[in-house]
Amino acid sequence: MATKILTEHVAVPGIETFDVYRKQGGYTAVEKALKTLSPEAVVEEVKKAGVRGRGGAGFPMGMKWSFLAKPEGVPRYLVCNADESEPGTFKDHYLMKNLPHLLIEGMIVSSFALGANKSFIYVRGELMYVIHILEKAIAEAKAAGFLGKNILGSGYDLELVVQPGGGAYICGEETALLESLEGKRGNPRNKPPFPAVKGLYQSPTVVNNVESIATTPWIINNGGDAYAAIGIGRSTGTKLISASGHIRKPGVYEIDLGVSVEDFIYADEWCGGIRPGHKLKAVVAGGSSVPILPADKILTTAAGEKRLMTYESLSDGGFQTGTMLGSGGFIVFDETACIVRNTWNFARFYHHESCGQCSPCREGTGWMEKVLHRIEYGHGHQQDLDLLVDVAKKIEGNTICPLGDAAAWPVASAIRHFRDEFQWHIDRPHEATQPGAVYKGDMAASADRLV
Amino acid sequence: MEDIKPQLFKVTVDGIEVEVEPGTTILQAARKIGPDVAPPAMCYYQPLKGSGGKCRACLVRVAAGSAKDPRPMPKLVASCITPVQDGMVVENESSPQVLEARKGVVEFLLINHPLDCPVCDQAGECDLQNFAFDHGAAQTRYEEDRRTFEKQDLGPYVQLHMTRCILCYRCVYTADQITNKRVHGVLGRGDAAEIGTYIEQAIDNDFSGNVIDVCPVGALTDKTYRFKNRVWFTKPVDAHRDCPTCSGKVTLWYRGEEVIRVTARKNEWNEVTEFICNTCRFETKKTSDWTIDGPTQVARGSVITANKYRADLEKPSFGQRLAAAQYKPIDDKRDTSQLSIQQLPPERFAKAE
Numbered sequence: 001m002a003t004k005i006l007t008e009h010v011a012v013p014g015i016e017t018f019d020v021y022r023k024q025g026g027y028t029a030v031e032k033a034l035k036t037l038s039p040e041a042v043v044e045e046v047k048k049a050g051v052r053g054r055g056g057a058g059f060p061m062g063m064k065w066s067f068l069a070k071p072e073g074v075p076r077y078l079v080c081n082a083d084e085s086e087p088g089t090f091k092d093h094y095l096m097k098n099l100p101h102l103l104i105e106g107m108i109v110s111s112f113a114l115g116a117n118k119s120f121i122y123v124r125g126e127l128m129y130v131i132h133i134l135e136k137a138i139a140e141a142k143a144a145g146f147l148g149k150n151i152l153g154s155g156y157d158l159e160l161v162v163q164p165g166g167g168a169y170i171c172g173e174e175t176a177l178l179e180s181l182e183g184k185r186g187n188p189r190n191k192p193p194f195p196a197v198k199g200l201y202q203s204p205t206v207v208n209n210v211e212s213i214a215t216t217p218w219i220i221n222n223g224g225d226a227y228a229a230i231g232i233g234r235s236t237g238t239k240l241i242s243a244s245g246h247i248r249k250p251g252v253y254e255i256d257l258g259v260s261v262e263d264f265i266y267a268d269e270w271c272g273g274i275r276p277g278h279k280l281k282a283v284v285a286g287g288s289s290v291p292i293l294p295a296d297k298i299l300t301t302a303a304g305e306k307r308l309m310t311y312e313s314l315s316d317g318g319f320q321t322g323t324m325l326g327s328g329g330f331i332v333f334d335e336t337a338c339i340v341r342n343t344w345n346f347a348r349f350y351h352h353e354s355c356g357q358c359s360p361c362r363e364g365t366g367w368m369e370k371v372l373h374r375i376e377y378g379h380g381h382q383q384d385l386d387l388l389v390d391v392a393k394k395i396e397g398n399t400i401c402p403l404g405d406a407a408a409w410p411v412a413s414a415i416r417h418f419r420d421e422f423q424w425h426i427d428r429p430h431e432a433t434q435p436g437a438v439y440k441g442d443m444a445a446s447a448d449r450l451v
Numbered sequence: 452m453e454d455i456k457p458q459l460f461k462v463t464v465d466g467i468e469v470e471v472e473p474g475t476t477i478l479q480a481a482r483k484i485g486p487d488v489a490p491p492a493m494c495y496y497q498p499l500k501g502s503g504g505k506c507r508a509c510l511v512r513v514a515a516g517s518a519k520d521p522r523p524m525p526k527l528v529a530s531c532i533t534p535v536q537d538g539m540v541v542e543n544e545s546s547p548q549v550l551e552a553r554k555g556v557v558e559f560l561l562i563n564h565p566l567d568c569p570v571c572d573q574a575g576e577c578d579l580q581n582f583a584f585d586h587g588a589a590q591t592r593y594e595e596d597r598r599t600f601e602k603q604d605l606g607p608y609v610q611l612h613m614t615r616c617i618l619c620y621r622c623v624y625t626a627d628q629i630t631n632k633r634v635h636g637v638l639g640r641g642d643a644a645e646i647g648t649y650i651e652q653a654i655d656n657d658f659s660g661n662v663i664d665v666c667p668v669g670a671l672t673d674k675t676y677r678f679k680n681r682v683w684f685t686k687p688v689d690a691h692r693d694c695p696t697c698s699g700k701v702t703l704w705y706r707g708e709e710v711i712r713v714t715a716r717k718n719e720w721n722e723v724t725e726f727i728c729n730t731c732r733f734e735t736k737k738t739s740d741w742t743i744d745g746p747t748q749v750a751r752g753s754v755i756t757a758n759k760y761r762a763d764l765e766k767p768s769f770g771q772r773l774a775a776a777q778y779k780p781i782d783d784k785r786d787t788s789q790l791s792i793q794q795l796p797p798e799r800f801a802k803a804e
Contacts, residue, residue, distance in 0.1 A: 168640070185637065190504040190532045356618060356637070356644035358505050363559035366642045370595045387592055394555030397526045398507050 018140035029217035042113035048224030055209030086287035088329030091240035092210035100137035169353035188401035232258035235310035245332035248272035278334035286326020289406030291413030344372035350407035361404035378429030477530035494619035495531035503531035557587035573669030575682035606653035616670035687747035
């Protein structure tokens, strides 16, 4: 039943070259859009499709496009955010590595829709080999007349630039990305003004995720309504999920939004279940920045329904019992994983990646990391848990960009759902700091929580 | 003529209404009302373009976005960068949520601050001190090591003590916008970020001394004044001179007969509007160089006023002694109060809870 929208041809040998991609029906969307459709019609199709931003926030892409200011005489830009750095997420990397032409085709269609004559793909600096793949693909597309001046005789010009980033997580935040693209220090900007009004070089700019842009060729070819027919409710279409952790088959999977979480973990089609002899303990459903959920809460919602892989179902119950779909970095933990250590690891990441511009995030991330480090290594105090919750609460919502929230949520949720495990580290540091020691849970409740 | 006049926006801050021009920020609107309702600002500096939004000290709650759309804003907003809308209702110190968030900001700013106020030259005129005094908690919950840096000399006049820095970026904007050669910026990331000239290069510019004035803490200090005196032992006097490069309007800080420091004039928000050159600041430290304009206006609550205005030089009369005996202290931590909590309508308190 799974529709393959993005990864249909991924197994075709040589798909990264222009000729093979073209033979598989590539670049027909460019032909259709440029020859038969107006830019407004393309925006309309994307709106109808109801694609929600695949970078993590889930903001409807068509809506974002229609917010773009269109003053006379000012260039507009489309920037593709390929600075995928979230721990647990590797779908954009997979997409760009295997299907560079799909992204380029999407970039052409999207730039045409927005009226952008120069578009950028901002790739994180660590993926230098992917940058070479993209540059080669752009050269091929240009040679075939799909990029450059007067594409396919339509009178539309487009220049596509691949820009390597410096390797900072913060540059995945759209305004920091724009700053970095302008050659400045990658500090997020104060909003408003939003990039749709004043973005790159103070011109109206749309920043979209790789996966979002890669959906546009299929939408143009098959229509927005066909795309909206896939999925459930406001979560339309398919989503790439980067599954990792203690599962039998880690990897990138394209799923229809609406698959149940249980199926996704246990079905052979996708993750194939927890590794043999172990049980599911917890899941981080959308990349490291979303709240972690214990096994019972990730499989069923608070109302007792099956939890589905949709934006709505995963966030059901708010942060008390829910999480977020985020960027689709699906990390599975079995009972051998130490939640405290994992939370410390995430906190260490955010401490390292905080840009240092606003004080709650700059100081708070470091503080949380130090306290978690203390707990993990057996020097925690009883009041540390309340301290962590309080610090997380004071960071959350008080920062310039969402990195502060992203740092606070995993810590707050880990303590909310696994307080007994943290307590064990504090109460019995000698046990907890033994090599390979894992919390077994002396209380019956925690045994039930493993599924 | 009246038709051309732009329509003014009505904004309510802590129950006090004010009319401001469109495009004004919440902070500026609050400052128009007075110091009682103005949110604190650690990074925002009005004369510097692009400053603000970083320290999060000025967070306020917007209880109603505008007259058209009276929904509250979901998050606290930084008042220094958020423009007002007509009919906006802002809660500053009347919102417990704001006070809680500010308490958090003080705590965050102080966890890596050395708290060496007893030996810091900025003590007494330090924005962070004032902010922490108004909004901070009495004790820290931080027990780890604080981040430290070596002291650096940025040229012959300015010393950088990065350990005290709160990364407000004011000096970066000053170096960008006042001086014509940019050598001063932020290196590193997160709490390892540091202000600096690349590889400790000296700032060689006529206006480089202004980074000392804009620094809200004691991170950038005047090397000609370091450890000379405490601010509250000195007497500020406004003065001017004919300077070919700058406005020449300064404040002289006297210790006895001696001018021990020259700074630019600060307004009631502790902001310099007329920047001065290094010759005025560092080279001309004799009374004969200056024309004295008169004593500097100092806020009543400031420690700078301490020990300056002594009333015990002549023996008090009987009436004065009687008055002194019957004197009951009132709680007056605010400077010139327009805001009295009792004047606020009671439903505001109900909402706050």
